[in-house]
Amino acid sequence: HAYIAGGFQWDSRTKCLYTNYVGYRGHLMPVANAENSKKSDATPYSYLPPNKQYICSYINNWLRIKKIWNLSLIPPELQAISKAFKEYQCDAKKFEMSLVELYQQRKYINDNYRLCDNATSTP
Numbered sequence: 001h002a003y004i005a006g007g008f009q010w011d012s013r014t015k016c017l018y019t020n021y022v023g024y025r026g027h028l029m030p031v032a033n034a035e036n037s038k039k040s041d042a043t044p045y046s047y048l049p050p051n052k053q054y055i056c057s058y059i060n061n062w063l064r065i066k067k068i069w070n071l072s073l074i075p076p077e078l079q080a081i082s083k084a085f086k087e088y089q090c091d092a093k094k095f096e097m098s099l100v101e102l103y104q105q106r107k108y109i110n111d112n113y114r115l116c117d118n119a120t121s122t123p
Contacts, residue, residue, distance in 0.1 A: 003041075017113065024065070026060075055084055056094070062081070
């Protein structure tokens with residue numbers, strides 16, 4: 001999904017860094033293979049986790065990742081997030097992201113930009 005939300009403009013290093021990003025613990029999360037396949041590249045418009053108690057955390061992580069990586073949100077995605085936020089009575093305070101946190105995440109990205117150099121070099 002990142003590709004269609006703006007990642008198509010990234011160079012190969014940024015794509016590799018996004019794929020392997022460990023600067024934010026909500027970016028890569030272990031899930032069952034079947035559930036990961038079900039989710040695929042779906043947005044909250046067409047997929048929410050089956051564990052209802054995790055939905056608020058899921059959309060919070062989704063929005064943080066979008067912000068950290070400067071990815072776009074489309075109207076159906078925003079509508080689905082808003083609907084889930086209300087339906088599952090998510091706590092707005094948990095969705096706050098300080099500028100310090102955002103800058104720390106983006107600094108981590110910049111500091112690790114060359115991490116994937118070996119993956120992007122050609123023999």
